[in-house]
Amino acid sequence: MQAFEYVAATSVTQAVSLLKERGEQARVLSGGTDLLVQLKEGRRYASLLIDIKPIPEVNELSYSPETGLRIGAAVPCFHLSNQAAIRQAYPGLIDAVALIGGVQIQGRATLGGNLSNASPAADSIPALIVHHAVCDIAGPAGRRELAVERFCTAPGKNALDVGEFLVAIRVPPPPAHFGAAYLRFIPRNEMDIAVVGAAASVTLNKQGDIILSGRIALGAVAPTPLLAEEAGAALAGRPADAEMIEQVARIAQHAARPITDMRGTAAQRKHLAYVLTRRVLEHAIERARTTT
Amino acid sequence: MSKTLVQARINGEEVAFVCEPNQTLLEVLRNTLGLTGTKEGCSNGNCGACNVILDGVLVNSCLVLAVEVAGKSVTTVEGIAGPNGLHPIQQKFLEHAALQCGICTPGFIVAAKALLDHNPHPTEEEARRWLAGNLCRCTGYDKIVRAVLAAAEVLQAAPAT
Ligand SMILES: Cc1cc2nc3c(=O)[nH]c(=O)nc-3n(C[C@H](O)[C@H](O)[C@H](O)COP(=O)(O)OP(=O)(O)OC[C@H]3O[C@@H](n4cnc5c(N)ncnc54)[C@H](O)[C@@H]3O)c2cc1C
Numbered sequence: 001m002q003a004f005e006y007v008a009a010t011s012v013t014q015a016v017s018l019l020k021e022r023g024e025q026a027r028v029l030s031g032g033t034d035l036l037v038q039l040k041e042g043r044r045y046a047s048l049l050i051d052i053k054p055i056p057e058v059n060e061l062s063y064s065p066e067t068g069l070r071i072g073a074a075v076p077c078f079h080l081s082n083q084a085a086i087r088q089a090y091p092g093l094i095d096a097v098a099l100i101g102g103v104q105i106q107g108r109a110t111l112g113g114n115l116s117n118a119s120p121a122a123d124s125i126p127a128l129i130v131h132h133a134v135c136d137i138a139g140p141a142g143r144r145e146l147a148v149e150r151f152c153t154a155p156g157k158n159a160l161d162v163g164e165f166l167v168a169i170r171v172p173p174p175p176a177h178f179g180a181a182y183l184r185f186i187p188r189n190e191m192d193i194a195v196v197g198a199a200a201s202v203t204l205n206k207q208g209d210i211i212l213s214g215r216i217a218l219g220a221v222a223p224t225p226l227l228a229e230e231a232g233a234a235l236a237g238r239p240a241d242a243e244m245i246e247q248v249a250r251i252a253q254h255a256a257r258p259i260t261d262m263r264g265t266a267a268q269r270k271h272l273a274y275v276l277t278r279r280v281l282e283h284a285i286e287r288a289r290t291t292t
Numbered sequence: 293m294s295k296t297l298v299q300a301r302i303n304g305e306e307v308a309f310v311c312e313p314n315q316t317l318l319e320v321l322r323n324t325l326g327l328t329g330t331k332e333g334c335s336n337g338n339c340g341a342c343n344v345i346l347d348g349v350l351v352n353s354c355l356v357l358a359v360e361v362a363g364k365s366v367t368t369v370e371g372i373a374g375p376n377g378l379h380p381i382q383q384k385f386l387e388h389a390a391l392q393c394g395i396c397t398p399g400f401i402v403a404a405k406a407l408l409d410h411n412p413h414p415t416e417e418e419a420r421r422w423l424a425g426n427l428c429r430c431t432g433y434d435k436i437v438r439a440v441l442a443a444a445e446v447l448q449a450a451p452a453t
């Protein structure tokens with residue numbers, strides 16, 4: 001592996017000042033499951049790795065039905081999927097988190113890293129988007145928040161400025177009668193990168209037959225994970241039935257602008273965007289009907 | 293680059309070693325500490341041959357920097373057998389012929405140990421999912437899964453230390 005220095009940062013302030021001082025030369029190290037592979041393969045260069053795991057705040061994981069979920073950027077996926085209350089409140093997110101790598105990767109990989117790495121195919125990002133998640137960012141000018149759908153700017157690039165890093169992801173508490181789901185297509189059952197991923201969330205009326213609002217987000221069909229805004233808007237006020245699902249899935253398919261690469265062709269991805277949107281919507285509605 | 297002194301607990305013993313910041317835990321285990329039971333397959337997180345347990349969590353040691361384990365506790369395949377001989381997982385691998393060339397075996401054994409520590413009564417489905425991050429190119433997974441499930445039964449009857 002290329003040579004670099006290593007600093008175990010112990011505070012947000014220390015990490016920010018090192019990031020500012022070293023600029024592009026410095027990289028944040030979280031679980032390392034993307035970064036160390038990229039450094040080994042020469043796809044990224046860094047002269048300094050700033051390990052954020054020793055910073056207490058970035059390890060915090062808290063949930064309450066009133067304030068919602070706060071996931072420190074260095075919390076490994078493994079911890080998230082282990083908590084029943086979180087699984088119940090954020091089913092779409094947990095669908096996605098449980099898919100990232102095998103157990104060994106789950107033990108290290110973080111949501112902060114999955115998001116910051118900004119892969120168009122990252123599993124957690126469409127799910128975070130449909131759960132209305134927000135990035136809590138620290139930088140030289142203090143703290144700022146940014147909606148997850150605005151965080152990724154291009155493949156491998158994100159909205160962080162020099163000196164900034166992601167401290168935590170905040171996910172608001174779900175309203176009543178809310179459901180969400182994430183699905184991806186891969187050629188086998190485990191351990192692969194999404195050919196297409198799709199997430200949906202819906203809030204139903206009390207009777208469970210009308211959708212009050214919802215969101216659809218897609219992965220691996222555009223340079224960044226995509227919030228399909230028109231598809232989301234088309235959910236509001238509609239009966240939660242097969243006709244609506246079919247129409248919204250077609251709108252989501254239309255929003256997909258995939259490329260052809262080693263994992264799949266553009267045409268296959270278009271088709272998958274439709275099929276997966278249909279399935280996640282069905283699943284999200286089903287879940288919304290069974291929550292209180 | 294500056295060498296760093298790292299202190300960690302490895303297989304129950306306090307160990308101090310010197311490493312470069314860009315050395316992986318896998319490199320240090322094998323090349324500095326002589327713990328060659330941990331294998332290098334892919335070096336990019338896909339095969340599980342390098343599995344170790346880090347503070348109770350199963351990880352790929354090829355994707356952990358050696359400097360990151362300062363103050364932590366690491367269990368390698370060398371730390372699985374007890375004072376009275378093979379661990380039931382190892383014994384069952386032998387009885388079920390769950391290995392051929394053996395390069396994947398330490399990773400599977402460590403992964404299976406982490407599984408049974410976490411979930412002493414896994415279903416076959418749970419065992420297969422847990423082991424999905426370990427690749428074997430020669431034995432076929434069936435014998436490995438049978439061995440792990442058989443070890444779970446032995447441990448249920450008489451928990452190993
Ligand atoms: C075998 C294998 C299987 C995988 N399977 C999947 C999969 O199924 N789905 C999937 O989506 N991904 C998968 N991945 C990719 C990877 O595991 C995930 O993207 C993971 O969530 C990355 O998190 P990390 O903590 O390891 O990130 P790191 O590698 O530590 O960091 C990733 C990038 O983000 C930056 N970064 C990290 N944290 C921060 C922060 N807090 N602030 C600013 N920048 C930061 C780093 O500098 C680096 O550029 C897989 C990887 C491997 C090796």
Ligand code: FES
Binds near residue numbers: 332333335340343
């Ligand atoms: S050598 Fe570490 S996963 Fe293959």
Ligand code: FES
Binds near residue numbers: 390395397427429
């Ligand atoms: S026994 Fe040869 S790779 Fe598994």
